[in-house]
Amino acid sequence: MNRVKDFFLKVNFKADTRYLTLINSLTLDFCLLSGFSEEQGKNVSLAVDEAVTNTIKHAYHFDSSKDVEVFLNFDGRKLVIKVYHTGVPLSPDNLVFPDMKEYLERYKKGGLGILLMIKFMDSVEYGKEKGKHFCKLVKEIEQA
Amino acid sequence: MELEISKDRKGNVSVLRVKGAINAHTVSDFESHLEEMAKGGEFNILIDCKDLDYISSAGLGALMGVIERVKSNNGDIKLCNTSNNVYRVFDILGFTELFEIYDSIEKGLRAFEQG
Numbered sequence: 001m002n003r004v005k006d007f008f009l010k011v012n013f014k015a016d017t018r019y020l021t022l023i024n025s026l027t028l029d030f031c032l033l034s035g036f037s038e039e040q041g042k043n044v045s046l047a048v049d050e051a052v053t054n055t056i057k058h059a060y061h062f063d064s065s066k067d068v069e070v071f072l073n074f075d076g077r078k079l080v081i082k083v084y085h086t087g088v089p090l091s092p093d094n095l096v097f098p099d100m101k102e103y104l105e106r107y108k109k110g111g112l113g114i115l116l117m118i119k120f121m122d123s124v125e126y127g128k129e130k131g132k133h134f135c136k137l138v139k140e141i142e143q144a
Numbered sequence: 145m146e147l148e149i150s151k152d153r154k155g156n157v158s159v160l161r162v163k164g165a166i167n168a169h170t171v172s173d174f175e176s177h178l179e180e181m182a183k184g185g186e187f188n189i190l191i192d193c194k195d196l197d198y199i200s201s202a203g204l205g206a207l208m209g210v211i212e213r214v215k216s217n218n219g220d221i222k223l224c225n226t227s228n229n230v231y232r233v234f235d236i237l238g239f240t241e242l243f244e245i246y247d248s249i250e251k252g253l254r255a256f257e258q259g
Contacts, residue, residue, distance in 0.1 A: 017169035021146065024165065024198065042198065042229040049200050053168040100238045107212040112201035112237060119236050 005076035007033075015056045015085070016064040023070060024049045027081070034074040035141055043120035044079065044139050050113035051083045051135045059087030059133065069132070079139045084132040091126060146170055149177050157256045158186040159249065163195035166203035175206040182210050187219020190252045194225035199233055211242065220244070224252035 009030055013019045027048045031041030052068060060066040069084040098111045117124045117137065125136040147170035148163040158181055166174050181189055193199075207221060214221055224246040226234070234240050246252040 017167070020167045020169050020200075021165050024167070039228065039232075043232070046198060046200060046229075046233065049167055049198075053200065053202065057168070104238060104242045107208055109205045109208045112204055115237065116201055116233065 006074070008071065008073040010072075011070045013068055013070075014064050015060040015062070015066040015068050015087075017053065017056055020049055020052060023052055027070075027072065030072050030074070031079065034079055036079070036139075040139070040142075044081070044137070047117045047120045047124075047137055048081055048083070050117050051081075051137060054090060054113055055083055055085045055087070055135065058090055059085045061088075063087075077141060079141070081137040083135045083137075085134075086132055089126070089128065089133045090135060147173055149173060151177065151181075154190075154253055155257075157188045157190050157253055159190045159192055159253075161192045161195070165197050165199075166206070167198070167200040168202040171202040171206050174203060175209065178206060178210045182213050185217075187214045187217040188256050189214065189219065189221045190249070190256065191221065191223045192225055192249055192252075193223055193227070193230055196227065196230055199230055204233070204237070204239060207239075207243065220256070222246065222252050222255060224249050 011023065011026060024045045027045035028041045031044050032038065036044065048070065052070065055068055056062060066087060071082045071084065073080045096111055097115060098108065121137045121139050123138045127134055127136065146164050147166060150161045152159050160177060162174065164170065211221055222244045225248065226245055231245060234243060234245065244255060246255060
């Protein structure tokens with residue numbers, strides 16, 4: 001597939017987990033169109049799935065009347081994805097990163113979404129702009 | 145692409161076939177199948193991931209929710225036929241230490257026979 005340079009996609013939807021597979025598929029197609037490999041695209045789309053899930057769960061407490069916006073932008077080198085919401089801000093200060101050794105030994109649950117986002121993306125940031133909170137995921141394409 | 149689950153029995157092993165995606169939306173279905181099996185005393189569980197497109201942290205949480213009960217009843221949860229991207233999720237978080245993954249259903253069944 002020919003790589004497309006400098007393009008974006010904006011998707012608005014209600015904070016309902018039923019849209020997760022759609023967002024996952026859209027993100028994968030966006031990555032492939034940007035020139036990422038299928039493996040990288042699947043990693044990125046999983047990270048977006050986790051970011052959207054966190055938004056629905058922690059920012060909106062499953063209130064499906066609320067709005068989520070996913071903005072994807074590729075500039076020919078770098079993919080930037082922002083998941084916007086107007087709910088409870090998700091701060092990195094409140095995030096707990098599990099100790100995986102202890103996690104697996106004690107059969108713990110939860111807290112793995114952020115870890116997957118960090119493992120699969122180059123950077124994960126939280127912030128606020130234009131009255132909305134966001135989670136920003138960045139992945140740079142590997143140059144051939 | 146939602147989640148379809150079917151189950152059959154091979155000797156003393158319950159084989160759970162998952163098709164589609166396991167994410168925060170579909171995980172309750174996956175979770176209730178696992179719960180039902182544990183409640184019914186089915187502690188040897190082989191999950192066939194041949195048609196599993198992706199699994200998110202929600203799916204890993206569902207496995208963690210039953211694994212202690214399964215292991216304490218001398219059972220195990222093993223997986224087989226994982227795609228590269230599904231395997232990567234398990235591997236990157238160290239879940240391959242807890243869940244054995246085989247490249248075919250036969251190898252997975254054999255692993256249960258061998259204890």
